[in-house]
Amino acid sequence: MAKLKLVYEDNPLLRKISKPVEEITPRIHRLLDDMAETMRAENGCGLAAVQVGVLRRVVVIETEPGKLIELINPEIIAAEGIQTEYEGCLSLPGKYGITQRPMTVTVRALDRNGQAFELTGSELLAKAICHEIDHLDGKLYTDCAVRMLTPEEIEEMLE
Ligand code: ZN
Secondary structure (H helix, E strand, C coil), X not given: CCCCXXXXXXXXXXXXXXXXXXXXXXXXHHHHHHHHHHHHHCCCCEEXXXXXXXXXXXXXXXXXXXXXXXXXXXXXXXXXXXXXXXXXXXXXCCCCEEEEECCEEEEEEECCCCCEEEEEEEHHHHHHHHHHHHHXXXXXXXXXXXXXXXXXXXXXXXX
């Protein structure tokens, strides 16, 4: 495994739409492994392939330590409720905003063996699923944020 370089806010790649994975090859497996390592090294709870410069619909999420979720070609098929929470992004270091996301979402995706599965998550996991799928469509949380936090609020939040 290898830690990959992150793509940051001013990079136009983050605004591109990622392409579906047509075939799950050893390259995709390596991408998944490297993305998981990169996410953990950066203390993130989610990462989309575009954030490491790969325009493919591949996402890793780990909102609970040790519970790695790999999503290939993910699609949200149901959403319910609403949560208003802090949100940040590894591609926008030092920034945080307040967003409104569904409280619970169900996602359909392929696993690394090409098997379709569905997963329902609430709270932080629902937020992470929405955030990462937005990346695949060239969107950032700042697009939908209710507002951004001030430096003072960030300091307080991180205490
Ligand atoms: Zn992000």
